[in-house]
Amino acid sequence: MNTMNKLKLSGLAGALLVALFSAQAHAAKPGYVVDQSTDAVTRNSYGECWKTTYFDKANGLAECGDAVAAAPKAVAPTVSKERIALSAKVLFGFNKANLRPQAKAELDPVVAKIKQHGANLQGVVVEGHTDYLGSDKYNQKLSESRANTVKSYFVANGIPADKVTAVGKGETETKMTETCKAKKLSYAKLKDCLEPDRRVEVEITGVQAAK
Structure with a gap:
């Protein structure tokens, strides 16, 4: 295998790993833009979490202030x-x-x-x-x-x-x-x-x- 083919295969493997990590991060934090290198939610200059068009309040993160508060449990008399x-x-x-x-x-x-x-x-x-x-x-x-x-x-x-x-x-x-x-x-x-x-x-x- 010549040097050019090796470089192509190496680049392809790297791209697959990046895609895999990105998919995992997206699955763990759906609806948010995630930094692939740190798995942290990307924030804007105001410290606010960036959301994608797939953001759903039901999957909101507490760290972003988007978590839906749990309904208080009814207490029987x-x-x-x-x-x-x-x-x-x-x-x-x-x-x-x-x-x-x-x-x-x-x-x-x-x-x-x-x-x-x-x-x-x-x-x-x-x-x-x-x-x-x-x-x-x-x-x-x-x-x-x-x-x-x-x-x-x-x-x-x-x-x-x-x-x-x-x-x-x-x-x-x-x-x-x-x-x-x-x-x-x-x-x-x-x-x-x-x-x-x-x-x-x-x-x-x-x-x-x-x-």
């Missing part, structure tokens, strides 16, 4: 739930669904706690629970009546009626049945042992909007 258990012995007489005079002292603090949520109150669920003594049907009805009685008290004391739901659970969620049965107690003592099952539970749900 914070939901809070608080559950309060009230003894039915304090609120009602045995097998009764009307409130005793001393029930006010137990229910008023709950009313105050509900009102603290203000417009952020999502809802209040009042659950009535009984022990296993008596028939399922009787206990279900008694639990519903007691839950509705507490709901009525809340509404009468300023809690929006559409925010309060009354639910009767009957004897479906007893906690002391097996323990008390195993003790083989007299009826009077069995009734005392089962007292934790005779209760009203209040669940308060509020939401705090994200800042």
Whole structure:
């Protein structure tokens, strides 16, 4: 191979390398004029990045002040739930669904706690629970009546009626049945042992909007 051919091949190889580096730079920084020797974006006398006709804001570079700001992530509101258990012995007489005079002292603090949520109150669920003594049907009805009685008290004391739901659970969620049965107690003592099952539970749900 003569000297002239070698020079031609050398020049061709150099041109191919330059084209390759230029293509890579363009692929890495599309839409900008890139200095092939430094791979840096060429700037004008004002320090501004030179753009080509293929410039797309979506591919903008932060170093040129063209990057599209990421949309802020939506923050979900914070939901809070608080559950309060009230003894039915304090609120009602045995097998009764009307409130005793001393029930006010137990229910008023709950009313105050509900009102603290203000417009952020999502809802209040009042659950009535009984022990296993008596028939399922009787206990279900008694639990519903007691839950509705507490709901009525809340509404009468300023809690929006559409925010309060009354639910009767009957004897479906007893906690002391097996323990008390195993003790083989007299009826009077069995009734005392089962007292934790005779209760009203209040669940308060509020939401705090994200800042």
